[in-house]
Amino acid sequence: xxxxxxxxxxxxxxxxxxxxxxxxxxxxxxxxxxxxxxxxxxxxxxxxxxxxxxxxxxxxxxxxxxxxxxxxxxxxxxxxxxxxxxxxxxxxxxxxxxxxxxxxxxxxxxxxxxxxxxxxxxxxxxxxxxxxxxxxxxxxxxxxxxxxxxxxxxxxxxxxxxxxxxxxxxxxxxxxxxxxxxxxxxxxxxxxxxxxxxxxxxxxxxxxxxxxxxxxxxxxxxxxxxxxxxxxxxxxxxxxxxxxxxxxxxxxxxxxxxxxxxxxxxxxxxxxxxxxxxxxxxxxxxxxxxxxxxxxx
Amino acid sequence: xxxxxxxxxxxxxxxxxxxxxxxxxxxxxxxxxxxxxxxxxxxxxxxxxxxxxxxxxxxxxxxxxxxxxxxxxxxxxxxxxxxxxxxxxxxxxxxxxxxxxxxxxxxxxxxxxxxxxxxxxxxxxxxxxxxxxxxxxxxxxxxxxxxxxxxxxxxxxxxxxxxxxxxxxxxxxxxxxxxxxxxxxxxxxxxxxxxxxxxxxxxxxxxxxxxxxxxxxxxxxxxxxxxxxxxxxxxxxxxxxxxxxxxxxxxxxxxxxxxxxxxxxxxxxxxxxxxxxxxxxxxxxxxxxxxxxxxxxxxxxxxxxxxxxxxxxxxxxxxxxxxxxxxxxxxxxxxxxxxxxxxxxxxxxxxxxxxxxxxxxxxxxxxxxxxxxxxxxxxxxxxxxxxxxxxxxxxxxxxxxxxxxxxxxxxxxxxxxxxxxxxxxxxxxxxxxxxxxxxx
Numbered sequence: 001x002x003x004x005x006x007x008x009x010x011x012x013x014x015x016x017x018x019x020x021x022x023x024x025x026x027x028x029x030x031x032x033x034x035x036x037x038x039x040x041x042x043x044x045x046x047x048x049x050x051x052x053x054x055x056x057x058x059x060x061x062x063x064x065x066x067x068x069x070x071x072x073x074x075x076x077x078x079x080x081x082x083x084x085x086x087x088x089x090x091x092x093x094x095x096x097x098x099x100x101x102x103x104x105x106x107x108x109x110x111x112x113x114x115x116x117x118x119x120x121x122x123x124x125x126x127x128x129x130x131x132x133x134x135x136x137x138x139x140x141x142x143x144x145x146x147x148x149x150x151x152x153x154x155x156x157x158x159x160x161x162x163x164x165x166x167x168x169x170x171x172x173x174x175x176x177x178x179x180x181x182x183x184x185x186x187x188x189x190x191x192x193x194x195x196x197x198x199x200x201x202x203x204x205x206x207x208x209x210x211x212x213x214x215x216x217x218x219x220x221x222x223x224x225x226x227x228x229x230x231x232x233x234x235x236x237x238x239x240x241x242x243x244x245x246x247x248x249x250x251x252x253x254x255x256x257x258x259x260x261x262x263x264x265x266x267x268x269x270x271x272x273x274x275x276x277x278x279x280x281x282x283x284x285x286x287x288x289x290x291x292x293x294x295x296x297x
Numbered sequence: 298x299x300x301x302x303x304x305x306x307x308x309x310x311x312x313x314x315x316x317x318x319x320x321x322x323x324x325x326x327x328x329x330x331x332x333x334x335x336x337x338x339x340x341x342x343x344x345x346x347x348x349x350x351x352x353x354x355x356x357x358x359x360x361x362x363x364x365x366x367x368x369x370x371x372x373x374x375x376x377x378x379x380x381x382x383x384x385x386x387x388x389x390x391x392x393x394x395x396x397x398x399x400x401x402x403x404x405x406x407x408x409x410x411x412x413x414x415x416x417x418x419x420x421x422x423x424x425x426x427x428x429x430x431x432x433x434x435x436x437x438x439x440x441x442x443x444x445x446x447x448x449x450x451x452x453x454x455x456x457x458x459x460x461x462x463x464x465x466x467x468x469x470x471x472x473x474x475x476x477x478x479x480x481x482x483x484x485x486x487x488x489x490x491x492x493x494x495x496x497x498x499x500x501x502x503x504x505x506x507x508x509x510x511x512x513x514x515x516x517x518x519x520x521x522x523x524x525x526x527x528x529x530x531x532x533x534x535x536x537x538x539x540x541x542x543x544x545x546x547x548x549x550x551x552x553x554x555x556x557x558x559x560x561x562x563x564x565x566x567x568x569x570x571x572x573x574x575x576x577x578x579x580x581x582x583x584x585x586x587x588x589x590x591x592x593x594x595x596x597x598x599x600x601x602x603x604x605x606x607x608x609x610x611x612x613x614x615x616x617x618x619x620x621x622x623x624x625x626x627x628x629x630x631x632x633x634x635x636x637x638x639x640x641x642x643x644x645x646x647x648x649x650x651x652x653x654x655x656x657x658x659x660x661x662x663x664x665x666x667x668x669x670x671x672x673x674x675x676x677x678x679x680x681x682x683x684x685x686x687x688x689x690x691x692x693x694x695x696x697x698x699x700x701x702x703x704x705x706x707x708x709x710x711x712x713x714x715x716x717x718x719x720x721x722x723x724x725x726x727x728x729x730x731x732x733x734x735x736x737x
Contacts, residue, residue: 069706133568134560135577149498155509155563156713241510244563244709260387261698263415 096180183217449618503558521611585681588654601677
């Protein structure tokens with residue numbers, strides 16, 4: 001009896017491993033090995049063009065602690081996340097509720113909300129480059145009707161980050177709307193019927209039924225948008241190259257600069273390890289604290 | 298049960314192996330085909346090039362490659378557009394590190410030190426015949442030669458020049474044939490050329506000097522006009538924070554912040570020519586590489602002049618050279634050299650200059666009938682070439698990418714008003730000294 005039980009767990013385990021094997025191999029090659037190698041490399045100094053690297057312990061990390069650009073980039077990334085994540089989520093939720101209601105031309109409006117998602121970020125960045133152009137760009141053109149002077153949105157440190165945030169929210173809100181739309185359609189309609197019979201106000205209905213039951217979707221969207229805030233840097237390459245004076249530089253773009261413009265592999269690896277740690281911390285917080293408070297229907 | 302289990306295991310494993318085998322098989326056969334094909338028929342050259350100016354440059358390069366292949370049927374040139382100068386450099390470096398370098402590429406002449414310290418490029422002396430190299434302008438060879446060897450061949454070379462709108466000059470009561478000659482004139486003309494509407498909004502700026510991407514280049518012009526170059530000849534020292542340079546940067550900042558004749562904050566490199574052609578600015582500083590683009594698209598008369606002088610005229614050279622990479626087969630190197638020689642024949646250099654506005658890099662190109670006729674019909678075509686007399690090598694040091702980043706960041710900080718010019722240049726100097734320390 002005991003033997004048979006062990007035998008079957010072995011079998012189950014064996015099967016699971018067997019089925020996991022293909023993805024495990026790819027994960028090892030493309031994720032685990034590079035992570036370990038990056039951590040290893042972050043302890044070395046490799047001068048440009050030289051093939052031998054020197055072990056320098058934690059010096060790369062010490063350098064970063066004193067590196068003004070690094071702190072600027074971290075600060076920017078936090079503002080960028082604070083600017084994009086909540087706004088995208090609220091906007092997406094509002095858009096989803098709007099197009100879920102019985103309105104005319106529903107599918108047309110859905111399409112309009114969704115289409116920025118379909119366009120590649122590079123193309124979007126080019127479009128917005130024109131929108132933000134001082135003088136005759138779209139926004140400045142509209143501003144001039146109200147007698148407001150030309151604003152160089154991408155050329156000054158005060159506005160460049162806000163300009164990027166608006167663009168990214170515009171791009172990703174439609175994508176998140178799709179998840180909310182699916183979430184809304186999963187909420188049983190009889191709950192709303194009850195609310196109607198009870199005479200609950202629209203706001204209370206949203207507060208007590210829609211919002212809590214959308215929580216799993218919100219968690220999912222929150223994770224995606226927060227990681228996006230660290231992952232999406234394509235637009236920087238097109239629009240500002242991190243300028244003026246690093247005012248629009250983000251962590252991942254800085255890693256790119258250090259790795260492929262300066263060819264300082266050790267420092268770039270150290271930066272990557274820091275980015276990895278930030279991502280892990282985010283994931284841990286989300287899965288272990290937020291997850292418990294969410295009611296999956 | 299037991300039988301089933303085994304069978305399933307075998308099935309899964311076979312399936313998995315089949316998938317793996319499928320992947321590997323298809324890729325190997327593919328590469329085999331390519332290498333076999335090229336060995337049998339043609340030598341295939343990959344050729345990276347950047348585009349940094351307006352106009353149909355990609356088309357022109359594709360056409361050049363096709364013309365070359367028509368004359369040389371054994372060689373196939375694949376021109377690959379690789380983005381900006383910085384992107385092209387990154388792409389080439391990445392390919393070199395990956396053990397798969399391009400055969401040849403157009404890369405900034407200033408990347409010489411970096412490419413050499415990577416051991417990525419081939420010295421070209423053994424290919425160069427007779428006095429071929431002596432026909433090139435010395436100003437352009439400065440960034441191409443080192444340690445008594447020639448490492449690259451000047452190709453799309455430029456200097457910044459001043460473009461000015463003659464109609465706007467006439468309207469402002471200035472002589473359209475007399476562009477500003479020095480900084481004082483530049484400022485006083487720009488004041489006259491700045492036009493505001495009723496509500497105080499600027500309709501036409503006096504001057505625009507781009508400051509996105511690589512602000513060091515145009516700043517270097519002002520530094521040279523006010524004293525000496527930004528770096529030592531061996532690329533191991535920089536001189537950013539001299540009083541003369543502070544004065545030069547102060548002048549640029551004052552144009553926008555004090556006198557209001559130039560837009561405030563960072564001015565985008567690529568939008569400046571469209572501003573000029575739309576009449577949004579009366580004067581612009583830009584590369585001569587944009588000359589043909591402006592000529593074809595401006596619907597007003599415009600002139601081209603030297604950048605204004607202060608103590609003297611001065612200008613950095615700029616632009617890209619042709620490099621041949623090291624770790625490629627010998628027959629590829631020979632073929633690449635053949636293509637380079639073909640590209641730089643006087644007649645073709647002249648045609649390239651006419652098509653784009655870049656300076657023809659060889660003296661004899663200006664002796665061709667083609668070029669002589671063109672200069673006669675369009676005198677601005679010779680301005681950049683004549684300005685070479687006052688030109689010095691472009692900023693180029695060891696660990697170039699980092700030095701550029703440091704000076705660019707600090708110049709932008711001064712331009713947007715985060716730092717004073719003196720502070721910005723002092724910070725840049727300190728940081729640059731630290732970066733260059735290992736080389737001294």
